[in-house]
Amino acid sequence: MSTAPSLSDTTTAPSPDAVTLESDPRAKDRAGRAAMTELMRPVAGMLRLGRLLSGASAVLAIAPYVALVRLGEILLRAWSSGSAPDAGQVTLTVNVLIGTFCARLTLYFLALAITHFADAKLGAHIRGRIVDAIGRAPLAWFTSTNSGRIRKAIQDDTHTVHTLVAHAPVETTSAVVMPLALLAYALVIDWRLGLLTIAAFPLYAALQAWSMRDMNIKTAEMDTRLARVSATMVEFVSGITVVKAFGRVGHAHDNYAKAAREFSDFYLAWTVPLLKGSALSSSIVAPPVLLLINLGFGSLMAGAGWVSAADVIACALIALVLPASIEVIGHSQWSYQLAGASALRILQVLETPSLPTPPHPAEPQGNDIRFDHVSFSYGETLAVDDVSLDLPAGTTTALIGPSGSGKSTLATLVARFADPDRGTVTIGGVEVRKMTTEVLYRHVAFVLQDPQLLRMSIRDNIALAKPLATLDEVREAARAAMIDDFVLTLPNGYDTVLDDDTDLSGGQAQRIAIARALIVDAPILVLDEATAFTDPESESEIQRALNQLVAGRTVLVIAHRPASVKGADQIAVMERGRLVAVGRHDEIADQPYYAGLLRASATDGDRSAATKEN
Template identity: 30%
Template sequence: MSKQINKQPTSQKTTTANEKAPKAIASTWKKILHYCREYTVPFVASVVFSIIGTILMLIGPDKLSEITDLIADGFMRGIDLKAVQKIGITLLVIYAISFVLSSLKGWIMSTVTQRISKKMRRDISTKINRLPMGYFHHTTSGDILSRVTNDVDTLSQSLNQSIGNLLSSLVLFFGSLVMMIWTNGLMTLAVLAATGLGFVFIIIIMKHSQKYFKQQQAHLGTLNGQIEEIYGGQIIVKAYNAEEDEERTFKKMNEQLRVSAFKANALSSLMMPIMAFISNFSYVVVCVVGATLVLNGHINYGVIVAFMVYVRYFTQPLGQIAQAIQMLQSAAAAGNRVFEFLEAEEMPVETDRALKLNDTKGLVEFEHVQFGYTPDKVIIKDFSAEAKPGQKVSIVGPTGAGKTTLVNLLMKFYDIQKGDIKIDGVSIKDMTREEVHNQFCMVLQDTWLFEGTIRENLIYSGENVSDETMIEACKAVGLDHFIRTLPDGYDTVLDAKTNLSQGQKQQLTIARAMIDNKPMLILDEATSSVDTHTELQIQKAMDDLTVGRTSFVIAHRLSTIKNSDLILVLKDGDIIETGTHDELLSQNGFYAELYNSQFE
């Protein structure tokens, strides 16, 4: 694959990408600066401290030049120790103030960047709740986690270490240049000629390294997604002996990350050695040119001493500027991924949908519903049905018929494209998602438990739940005895050390739904992971739970829905049969075929 890519002509495409790259970087940094606008005052204070501290440093070489000249002249007429002492104290005060200001700058930048990281992670957390479900179907969890952790950390560290250093380095660079010109123009020209080569190399390196920093962040997100996916499915990987296949996939992704990271860091790491060489070469130039000028009587020895320090002040910032720009490039790449997430299309705002259901009866009507996850692929074509209050409605059909999609639409996880869904005559389009969710308790086929106590998992997001209610729900699903055998009972922490079977996890989620006690109920193959004996116990609890509640049951095991008030048979997004279990069997149609196939 890589060989084919390398052989492709890249002239026009690369040119276009290179033209867009600076604009993209500028756009990203504009967003970053706008995002940090509330911290303008501390940023400005940090800049002021940095500038003042750097200017004070630039005064030092001039004072050193004075001391050198006093000592050199003193060999002939005697050294003026009081003058030397006065200049020495002045230097000590100057460097002490510069140190304090530099420390303040560092403290301010560290504090501000940590607050920016906190704000950014908080905004990402808020953003997650506003994104449509479709976003998570197209983006891996690992990639999202990488943006929350790696990209935010990279951006924070780059802001902390680059902006302050870049500003102080620029001030030091141009300040030392001004001081050198003021001290001696001829030696300044010699230093500029020696360091000019460094500028050329820095510009070339910066031009080529940015694209690799972007690739590095993207490859890191992809790799994290693959790792998160495999760690979560280790049992399946081992069961299918797919370790070698997954290892090859990991190695391929890891190699992509290694190559992009190597190219980015290898190019950027060239800056410091180049600048070290230029700096050393500049010292040689200063010594040679300075010695010639001293012998000819054009300058004093103090000028050479001052220039030795100025050369360090002039060339050192070049390396620091190059390093800061490298970090800014890395920050731009990370920031682009973060803002790409923060700017993702959100679910429609629902401030105009204020209708609430105070006493829900449970009448649910589907009116000519049409939906597809993508516009070109319609899954639900023309679905119409009615669930009367208190009815147990089962939805059956082959895989891909649209059963789970109907539940997603009913819960308003997705907005329907045509038609309408009404609860007690009120369209869910006129209700907020939170209000729709408040009407249903839900048990899914895939269990979800977080690391916390059993009690916390059972009363998840609930308020004022009594122990009696919790215990009764666990007794109803046959879980109370098992919980009491655990070391801490209901306060046992569910983590890697607590070994729960899949069936027990399912029982916990069902008990959670019973405690939630919402007006209506959705069961998506809720008993698929339990044994026959436990299933009968849970089924009885479910029958008790569904009394007086409109219930929607998605089932593949048709024997569990015999007592349903209404069975909807779906195929290719349409209802092809409706009725009770006995009525559908007597029709000897598609439902009867599905039912009998389970016993063949």
């Protein structure tokens, strides 16, 4: 029996591959089925064994009906002869019934146990492959969209596949084999009674086929439309602060409302006829209708002496079982369709592009950095355009430029968030592509504007890159980062777990991130101005911590304020992906962008001083 599609299976914004399939639901359905087959390959043998045991269990389902007919014959024979029923025959029939019933339950339990073990194995296999895939992915790949896809693949989509692996093979096989076995037995009892058991089903099947037409195509389209609703919702919620600030709440909400309205119209247009057809077809195989057909015509046949009363009752009961089996098959097919979309998303995550691993890893022979004619693009957008820049060991270089100038992209190439399209980035004379990630991150540490603390203890957050660090080492790094005193005021000190209930200011979180970088003791440091979004008091403390951090290191800092760059050994100005000026503060003071930055800073300083005087 058909069921209305569930609205609980929301999705994140689609990946580029999914976007390609959006316009063609048939192609998406085919891709989903192929993805499901590929994903289940590691446990295919276990699933076949589960289906085999389930089929054997389903065949044994005819035992109660055989016993019913047999007992009916014994009792009717005894009643006709006026004697007591044969106790031995009755006992044997009951014992066979109990034995086959226990055997059926045992086989069914074993089948479910095998498929659940297969599900556990597949879940561990999928999650392991996802972790391996994202572990080899470029750090630049981890945008908020891709992070949402990973979360959904590991949690939601893997759970959707669970139902298909752990339950569907056993339940679907039983739902197919059991009615066929029962129908075969009904035909053995009497071919006319056997035909009566399925008399209502041709019309039922026709109505179901009509109402369920293009079900797989509609399911794929539903998944795509839900992705659009989810994407507009995330866009609206994530940008609500800016939207409200500019009084554009209504406009931003319209995009989400439009996507939701379009989905609602599609969903109602699909499911209303589906539910009507389902209700009509279900009424045809309702128990009263089936009993009326089987008992009504069966009693006429029994009255004519063609069959016994026990035969009629057994076949009538068989007829009542068939609709439930068909309903299970319908639910399973719907699960397969949903799981196909989930499997497709999982495979897309597993196909995440990975950074090439060097066949012959090398170790840097120094701490200097060199960009040699480096270019890098995001799709068709050129972010870094033929940049050459030398950063001598032990010096501080400040990257400045307007938003979108490419300074952050250039800096993150040092930490190999991605590989340049052209040119090379070298550390100590060795190209970063020729280093293993372990070697690279032993030489390069970074502190970004967003500290990205994990849901674990403060001690583990600080010791993230040095898991075997002692508490004394952790506290030494925390003291240098000016955060030790605060941590000791917490009830659990360094064992305090950071979660949604932990009340940390932005400055405190940033200083924990600085302590994390200090404990690594890497000779090269990439800073994306850590004080950009903090209050003045926190900024002062963070700046003191940074002074500890940068001492003696090669530092590349992405700067936004002139005060942060005046003391740098060199200042590099970027505009539209190109390097337009390099020098010390006094050497580039006349450079247009830098001069404008200085004037704006002076104006802000005058305003601040005037405010204090007032």
